[in-house]
Amino acid sequence: MLNSFVENFDLYWVAIVETWWMVAYSLVIATVIGLPLGVLLVVTRPNHIYENRLFYTILNVVINILRSIPFIILMVAIIPFTKSIVGTAIGIKGAIVPLVVYTAPYIARLMESALLEVDAGIIEAFQAMGATRRQIVFQVMLKEARPAISLGLTIATIGLIGATAMAGVIGAGGLGDLAIRYGYQRWQLDVMAGTVIILVIIVQGVQSLGNFVAKRLRKQ
Amino acid sequence: MISIKNLYKTYDQGGRKVEAVKDVHIEIGKGEIFGVIGFSGAGKSTLIRCVNLLETPTSGSVKINGVEMTELTDPELRQARRKIGMIFQHFNLLTSSTVFDNVAAPLRLVGISKEQIKKRVDELLGLVGLADKGGFYPSQLSGGQKQRVAIARALANEPEILLCDEATSALDPQTTDSILELLLDINKRFQITIMLITHEMHVIKKICDRVAVMENGRVVEQGTVLDIFSNPQTQTTKNFIKNVFDIQLPENLQRKFRQQQPGGEIIRVSFVGEATSEPIFAELTTRFPLRPNILFGNITQIKETTFGSLILQLTGDSVTIQQGLQYLKEQGLRVEVLEDVE
Numbered sequence: 224m225l226n227s228f229v230e231n232f233d234l235y236w237v238a239i240v241e242t243w244w245m246v247a248y249s250l251v252i253a254t255v256i257g258l259p260l261g262v263l264l265v266v267t268r269p270n271h272i273y274e275n276r277l278f279y280t281i282l283n284v285v286i287n288i289l290r291s292i293p294f295i296i297l298m299v300a301i302i303p304f305t306k307s308i309v310g311t312a313i314g315i316k317g318a319i320v321p322l323v324v325y326t327a328p329y330i331a332r333l334m335e336s337a338l339l340e341v342d343a344g345i346i347e348a349f350q351a352m353g354a355t356r357r358q359i360v361f362q363v364m365l366k367e368a369r370p371a372i373s374l375g376l377t378i379a380t381i382g383l384i385g386a387t388a389m390a391g392v393i394g395a396g397g398l399g400d401l402a403i404r405y406g407y408q409r410w411q412l413d414v415m416a417g418t419v420i421i422l423v424i425i426v427q428g429v430q431s432l433g434n435f436v437a438k439r440l441r442k443q
Numbered sequence: 444m445i446s447i448k449n450l451y452k453t454y455d456q457g458g459r460k461v462e463a464v465k466d467v468h469i470e471i472g473k474g475e476i477f478g479v480i481g482f483s484g485a486g487k488s489t490l491i492r493c494v495n496l497l498e499t500p501t502s503g504s505v506k507i508n509g510v511e512m513t514e515l516t517d518p519e520l521r522q523a524r525r526k527i528g529m530i531f532q533h534f535n536l537l538t539s540s541t542v543f544d545n546v547a548a549p550l551r552l553v554g555i556s557k558e559q560i561k562k563r564v565d566e567l568l569g570l571v572g573l574a575d576k577g578g579f580y581p582s583q584l585s586g587g588q589k590q591r592v593a594i595a596r597a598l599a600n601e602p603e604i605l606l607c608d609e610a611t612s613a614l615d616p617q618t619t620d621s622i623l624e625l626l627l628d629i630n631k632r633f634q635i636t637i638m639l640i641t642h643e644m645h646v647i648k649k650i651c652d653r654v655a656v657m658e659n660g661r662v663v664e665q666g667t668v669l670d671i672f673s674n675p676q677t678q679t680t681k682n683f684i685k686n687v688f689d690i691q692l693p694e695n696l697q698r699k700f701r702q703q704q705p706g707g708e709i710i711r712v713s714f715v716g717e718a719t720s721e722p723i724f725a726e727l728t729t730r731f732p733l734r735p736n737i738l739f740g741n742i743t744q745i746k747e748t749t750f751g752s753l754i755l756q757l758t759g760d761s762v763t764i765q766q767g768l769q770y771l772k773e774q775g776l777r778v779e780v781l782e783d784v785e
């Protein structure tokens with residue numbers, strides 16, 4: 224096992240780097256989209272600071288629809304959309320679009336639940352001291368929710384790593400691709416096992432890092 | 444200072460109308476400590492939240508320094524709120540910020556310089572007795588200390604009014620007293636008008652000048668705390684007072700008097716201030732052929748004034764008794780003839 228790992232090190236390394244880039248790009252873009260959507264899901268709900276029933280209902284439904292499509296189907300279904308945006312539906316570039324479409328609504332939900340944890344009494348105290356709604360979003364809600372936000376992003380990252388492995392099916396590269404091409408198509412079980420072990424280690428690492436950050440933020 | 448007129452607040456609870464506040468009139472003067480007491484669900488929180496428009500009144504008027512709050516635009520309202528501090532039962536501090544940053548928060552909202560913020564926060568932390576706790580997080584503080592932080596935060600922009608919604612209800616009796624003393628101190632030092640809400644008569648008795656009793660959304664009784672204590676009108680008020688100042692005849696005496704008709708009259712005498720009743724009763728017996736027999740008494744402190752109540756039996760002929768009662772009234776005592784000894 225160890226031998227096979229050393230022999231195939233370059234193979235693994237390339238796959239790890241590809242996975243890293245897919246996750247990194249998708250995570251950043253999905254967070255940039257998902258976090259504001261999460262904020263909107265909270266502040267536009269009834270009795271909140273930017274209450275807007277219509278907007279809230281529509282956003283809620285759209286996110287539910289996107290969230291209910293399995294990634295493997297979503298990936299295929301949006302190929303034309305993917306092509307129109309990045310020019311291709313394969314490779315890392317081709318994978319990032321469906322990964323973002325899949326992860327952003329997920330992040331929106333995770334951020335929503337993180338922000339809902341912020342005590343309504345604190346928001347009220349800031350309203351009572353004359354804070355603007357923007358100040359409440361940025362200086363109260365997002366600040367208070369930081370530990371929960373970091374845990375939410377940890378969960379999203381792990382989900383994203385799983386999805387990138389699936390993206391391997393459309394030749395996106397990365398660890399999933401490696402497992403399929405060598406482990407499944409060529410039946411090299413040692414490579415398959417190696418990939419799984421690496422994925423387990425990465426997921427463990429990400430979770431520990433997320434917990435650590437959340438703990439630090441909570442202590443503060 | 445605060446003038447509430449004709450105030451109504453109706454909630455719609457899934458089609459069912461709930462009148463949380465009904466036809467409330469309250470005038471609070473500058474520098475006054477005004478208490479609102481009532482049972483849970485009486486509408487106290489709704490009322491106090493209408494003062495800084497955290498709740499929008501359904502109808503009626505809330506004026507602060509003559510300015511109609513319900514007609515302000517959003518920016519005007521925010522400006523007005525900066526001069527109205529508020530503290531809460533559950534403190535509502537930022538858990539992710541230090542004590543220093545919590546107190547600095549309202550100052551940062553208005554954007555003043557770092558040095559000024561530092562100076563003001565240090566001053567405020569000194570005022571509430573937490574000068575050495577600036578670097579702590581709220582989770583490292585006791586309930587009383589958290590409320591002190593909240594008070595410092597509420598005072599940051601030098602408000603003219605402090606609203607307290609059950610500010611001591613989550614605290615033990617000793618801590619409650621220390622917070623009440625702090626509020627009294629702040630009230631005296633800065634002439635801040637305080638409106639506070641509570642379900643404990645102890646709180647009213649300790650620091651309030653005037654009180655309103657609320658029941659089912661209405662103010663059923665209001666007046667100076669001394670008046671309310673010496674002459675409560677409603678059963679609700681009597682029940683609240685009973686918790687902190689019992690002037691009931693003990694069971695065994697009640698039974699005794701019910702069985703054998705007592706001679707003369709059973710009266711309750713209330714007195715306010717340092718003038719203790721003793722010389723008056725000594726005088727009473729020398730002036731009139733009456734025999735006062737003290738059955739029961741209680742004495743307490745209402746804010747800074749002594750307040751006492753005595754139940755006594757006056758024996759003598761009925762004309763003299765009437766003269767005696769008249770004399771007691773002329774001495775400034777509140778006299779009440781008890782029809783029934785309960």
Ligand SMILES: Nc1ncnc2c1ncn2[C@@H]1O[C@H](COP(=O)(O)OP(=O)(O)OP(=O)(O)O)[C@@H](O)[C@H]1O
Pocket residue numbers: 454455456461462463481482483484485486487488489490642
């Ligand atoms: N946001 C709301 N929506 C609907 N009904 C409400 C709302 N807030 C309060 N009420 C109702 O108004 C009434 C008065 O509530 P309020 O909170 O003012 O009472 P309270 O005297 O402060 O009670 P407590 O001592 O329990 O805090 C209650 O019947 C309550 O159910």
Ligand SMILES: [Mg+2]
Pocket residue numbers: 487488489609
């Ligand atoms: Mg309340």
